[in-house]
Amino acid sequence: MENLRNKYIEAIATADDEDALEGVRLAALGKKGEVSLKMRELGQMSPEERQLAGPLLNDLWKIWYLTTD
Secondary structure (H helix, E strand, O other), X not given: OHHHHHHHHHHHHHOOOHHHHHHHHHXXXXXXXXXXXHHHHHHHOOHXXXXXXXXXXHHHHHHHHHHHO
């Protein structure tokens, strides 16, 4: 999850314009985005895995909205 976080933080930071930023958003948070797919997988995880992964995935959502406002 940390790699995913770093990947999207870097992608946001290097986006040249609004179109590039929108592409990053869709790749991460779109219907078939990496973060969205991981969120769907939470239901299949054990409670212990979910306790670790859930907050990390929520942080990825928060990072997006905090860095793009």
